[in-house]
Amino acid sequence: MKLxxxxxxxxxxxxxxxxxxVDARTTLLDLLREHLDLTxxxxxxxxxxxxxxxxxxxxxxxxxxxxLAASADGAEVTTIEGxxxxxxxxxxxxxxxxxxxxxxxxxxxxxxxxAVALIREGHTRSAAEIREWMSGNLxxxxxxxxxxxxxxxxxxxxEG
Amino acid sequence: MxxxxxxxxxxxxxxxxxxxxxxxxxLAGGTELLNWLRLGxxxxxxxxxxxxxxxxxEIMRLPDGGLRIGALARLNDVALNEDVARGYPVLSQAIxxxxxxxxxxxxxxxxxxxxRTRCGYFRAEDxxxxxxxxxxxxxxxxxxxxxxxxIFGWSEACVATQPSDPAAALAALDxxxxxxxxxxxxxxxxxxxxxxxxxxxxxENTIRHGELIVGIELPVPAPHSAYLKLRERESYxxxxxxxxxxLDLEGERISxxxxxxxxxxxxxxxxxxxxxxxxxxxxxxxxxxxxxxDGSFGEAKALTHNAYKITxxxxxxxxxxxxxxxxxx
Numbered sequence: 342m343k344l345x346x347x348x349x350x351x352x353x354x355x356x357x358x359x360x361x362x363v364d365a366r367t368t369l370l371d372l373l374r375e376h377l378d379l380t381x382x383x384x385x386x387x388x389x390x391x392x393x394x395x396x397x398x399x400x401x402x403x404x405x406x407x408x409l410a411a412s413a414d415g416a417e418v419t420t421i422e423g424x425x426x427x428x429x430x431x432x433x434x435x436x437x438x439x440x441x442x443x444x445x446x447x448x449x450x451x452x453x454x455x456a457v458a459l460i461r462e463g464h465t466r467s468a469a470e471i472r473e474w475m476s477g478n479l480x481x482x483x484x485x486x487x488x489x490x491x492x493x494x495x496x497x498x499x500e501g
Numbered sequence: 502m503x504x505x506x507x508x509x510x511x512x513x514x515x516x517x518x519x520x521x522x523x524x525x526x527x528l529a530g531g532t533e534l535l536n537w538l539r540l541g542x543x544x545x546x547x548x549x550x551x552x553x554x555x556x557x558x559e560i561m562r563l564p565d566g567g568l569r570i571g572a573l574a575r576l577n578d579v580a581l582n583e584d585v586a587r588g589y590p591v592l593s594q595a596i597x598x599x600x601x602x603x604x605x606x607x608x609x610x611x612x613x614x615x616x617r618t619r620c621g622y623f624r625a626e627d628x629x630x631x632x633x634x635x636x637x638x639x640x641x642x643x644x645x646x647x648x649x650x651x652i653f654g655w656s657e658a659c660v661a662t663q664p665s666d667p668a669a670a671l672a673a674l675d676x677x678x679x680x681x682x683x684x685x686x687x688x689x690x691x692x693x694x695x696x697x698x699x700x701x702x703x704x705e706n707t708i709r710h711g712e713l714i715v716g717i718e719l720p721v722p723a724p725h726s727a728y729l730k731l732r733e734r735e736s737y738x739x740x741x742x743x744x745x746x747x748l749d750l751e752g753e754r755i756s757x758x759x760x761x762x763x764x765x766x767x768x769x770x771x772x773x774x775x776x777x778x779x780x781x782x783x784x785x786x787x788x789x790x791x792x793x794x795d796g797s798f799g800e801a802k803a804l805t806h807n808a809y810k811i812t813x814x815x816x817x818x819x820x821x822x823x824x825x826x827x828x829x830x
Contacts, residue, residue: 342519344506344547365507365548368535388536389604401606407532408607411507412552455603464602476736477601 350414354379355423363410370394370405372413373420381421381450385479392478395451396420402458404477421450424457432498433457433491442491444482452478456492465496502538509550513557513715517683519549521711527551529573530608532600533616540624542617542634557715558609560584566721572611572714576667577602579610588722590828591745595670595728595763601737611714614668614678614694617705618661618767619739621646632658632702640702648806649741652814653766659702660804662764663695664739669763670728671717672771673745679716680708686715692761695768705767723747723759727824729817730763740764742814744821748784755779758822765801765814772797772818784826787819794818 351360354377361376370387373379373396385393387406394405397419424431433456436442443449455478459465464474471489480488510516520527525547528534537543551557557573560582568584579585580596599605599613622629622641630639642650642660650660668691676691695706708714726747732738743763749756758779761769775797782789794815801811 342508342510342515342549344508344519346504346506348507365505366502366538387539389532392601392603395603402603403607404532404603407530407535407604409507409528409531409535409550411509412528412531412550414509415553459602462602473736474602477603 348411348414350410352413352416352418354418355420361410365409365411367410368406369396369398369403369408369410369413369418372410373405373418379420379422383447383450385448385451390479391448391451392455393448393451395454395478397454397458402455419454421454424453431457433460433495436491436495436498437488440487440491440494441484442487443480443484448478448480448482452480452488456488456495459492460496460499465492468493503541503544505538505545506547507550508547510554512554513681513713516549516551516554516713517681517711519547520713521683522547525549525711527713529612530575532604532608533612537617540626542623551713557611563718568719568722570610570717570719572716573609574611576600576605576608576610576613580605588724589670589674589719589726591673591723591726591728591747591825592667592670592719595666595730595743595745598728598730598743599666610667610717611678614665614671614691614714615706615708616663616665619664620650620661623661632698633661633705634703636701636703642804644805646806647804648809649739649764650804650807651766652801652803652807652810653762653770654697654768654800655766655802655804656698656700656702658700659698659767661698661702661767663767663769664764665769666728666730666740666743666763668695669743669745669761669769671719672761672769673726673747673759674719674723675759676720677718678714679718680712681715682709682712688718691717692769692771698767702767723749725750725825725828727821727828729821729824731813731817742810742817744814744817745769746818746821746825748822748825750784750826753784753826755782755784755826760818760822762814762818765810774799775818779822784822787823790822791819794822 383393385391526545671691
């Protein structure tokens with residue numbers, strides 16, 4: 342096994358292959374923001390408590406601040422910048438706008454990434470279940486009722 | 502965060518060979534380790550990443566009717582696994598009441614019991630007296646803010662609690678941790694995994710340097726089991742107290758009871774006295790159950806601000822027995 346304090350990693354971010362030299366201490370969150378200029382993913386607490394840095398790692402939602410970039414070598418990562426396709430917002434993004442599911446907006450990229458994964462996971466059988474499975478995303482403006490409504494609306498939009 | 506050298510284990514042997522090196526830690530889910538590195542709670546020189554190891558995340562049935570869970574299985578995958586959810590509801594519930602969906606997608610079942618106390622003095626960004634952080638520096642919580650701290654098994658050196666929900670469930674289930682080292686494997690009972698503080702609160706468990714948990718084995722299913730978590734917020738919050746209960750029932754009569762309390766000590770706290778007395782008692786006899794549980798708190802000792810936790814823990818245990826009895830097989 343080779344141990345290194347600096348290493349080269351290759352991963353696919355929003356469909357594009359990216360190769361970067363990183364310090365072993367670099368988190369996936371800092372890789373996205375500082376190396377790849379993908380600043381849509383937010384740094385809130387940097388302790389895994391707020392969910393603002395939620396991204397999809399190999400299709401699953403995770404806190405970007407708790408993953409080493411080195412561990413994400415070879416992975417597929419999707420960020421908020423990778424959701425819209427062909428100039429059209431993702432149904433969850435559209436639902437957040439339509440239902441005023443944010444005020445200051447700082448937590449919104451994490452909320453949206455979490456909600457997209459949540460709908461895919463199917464933990465959306467009731468408002469209570471949505472609240473439970475969205476609890477890892479804090480909103481200090483307290484837009485929680487609107488966020489639940491947006492998740493429900495996005496599900497309807499998908500099914501409709 | 503201090504600099505470290507990072508390596509990725511290609512296989513278990515590779516991990517064990519490197520993991521026994523000096524000042525070396527294993528990285529699994531990373532949900533605790535990365536915060537320890539940021540706070541300076543851990544200052545390793547070498548980090549061995551286990552996340553790309555194959556074959557350590559499987560959940561399989563054992564010939565004796567039990568279940569083996571690979572140490573690298575992510576918490577959500579364990580909780581939602583059909584055999585776990587149906588056969589061991591106490592574990593499934595404990596996991597789903599832990600952390601958040603995102604954290605449970607990272608955190609592993611083998612790494613979870615290694616989490617350390619949420620004591621604010623231990624996690625402080627400033628350098629405060631804490632015998633866990635700096636042995637010999639004293640315990641700030643003993644006469645400080647200790648309303649969330651231990652009611653069992655504490656010492657003058659440390660009054661912290663172990664916060665893991667799954668660890669309480671695994672203790673109630675009599676799970677076995679399988680630990681690998683360069684020379685082979687050994688089996689550790691879940692109740693013997695964590696250690697009480699005594700004079701050495703910086704030692705948290707019985708795992709030796711270089712040893713790696715590779716799997717967790719559960720005995721035969723415990724369908725009459727339940728986890729009750731009491732906390733200040735309905736979701737995404739640590740327990741004030743919790744109770745994990747597994748019952749064997751013959752009709753409505755309890756033939757065997759196992760009760761582990763969480764967040765009351767530095768280890769899941771089995772109420773062994775109550776467990777013995779509950780054998781033969783009707784699960785519907787709430788007065789008898791209440792009396793037995795209340796009578797099993799002889800060793801409980803409150804700190805300056807947490808006497809309420811004794812009442813809360815008794816009530817949690819009584820309610821969890823009722824929930825376990827009502828759980829359908």
